[in-house]
Amino acid sequence: MNTIKILKATIDDVIQLQLIGRITFSETFSEVNSKENMAKYLNESFATEKLISELNNPFSYFYLAVLDEKVVGYLKLNTGEAQTEKEDLKALEIERIYVAKEFHGKKVAQALYAQAEETALKLKATYMWLGVWEENFRAVSFYTKNGFVQFDTHIFRLGDDEQTDLMMKKVLS
Structure with missing residues (x-):
């Protein structure tokens, strides 16, 4: 297997x-959520205009x-005011790490x-934090x-369903 390349995404991507966002979110959560809630979330969260706006945000990455010229996963980070929760402005949020199911266990997430x-x-973030669904073991x-x-x-909130996320952090030294 070839080496995994991590490339900064631009508007061209x-x-x-x-x-990859739609595929990985669907693979991860479609079995445990209604079709209606999934469709609403995917249509809103991965709308072209929304992604372009997020890609243009200087506080999001x-x-x-x-892998082998194929996009198999992605990462979204937020700093400053782009964070989804009002954490410390010196913190970095990992909003998403998603990997296509067929590449699980191949060190892509790592x-x-x-x-x-x-x-x-x-x-120079003081810590990283994230929210992860409590049932995503x-x-x-x-x-x-x-x-x-x-x-x-x-x-x-996923459509009309309220789910509990665990808020997790790692202090950086």
């Missing part, structure tokens, strides 16, 4: 980002994981996470393995 940590250190385990600890919870 909006269609690839939209596609997108990275694509590429490569994306390494990019998040590198970005946090470069920006694979992701909770991944973040715990990487040194994150739970510090709170919050509600994530």
Whole structure:
């Protein structure tokens, strides 16, 4: 297998980002959510205009994981005012790390996470934080393995369904 490349996404990548975002979110959550709620979330969160706006935000960062010339995952980071919760402005939020199911276990998520940590250190963030659905045991385990600890919870709305996310953080030294 070739090396995983992590590339900073630009406006030119909006269609690839939209596609991998829809695929990975669907693969991860469609079995445990209604079709209506999934369709609403996918249509709103991965709308072209919304992604372009996020790609243009100087406080958000997108990275694509590429393997054998194919986009297999992505990372979205937020700093400052772009954070989805009002955390410390010196913190870095990992909003999304998603990998196509067929590439689970191939270190793609770990490569994306390494990019998040590198970005946090470069920006001199004091800590990284994220929200992860309490029932996404694979992701909770991944973040715990990487040194994150739970510090709170919050509600994530998927359509008309309220779900509990674990708020996790890792202090950077």
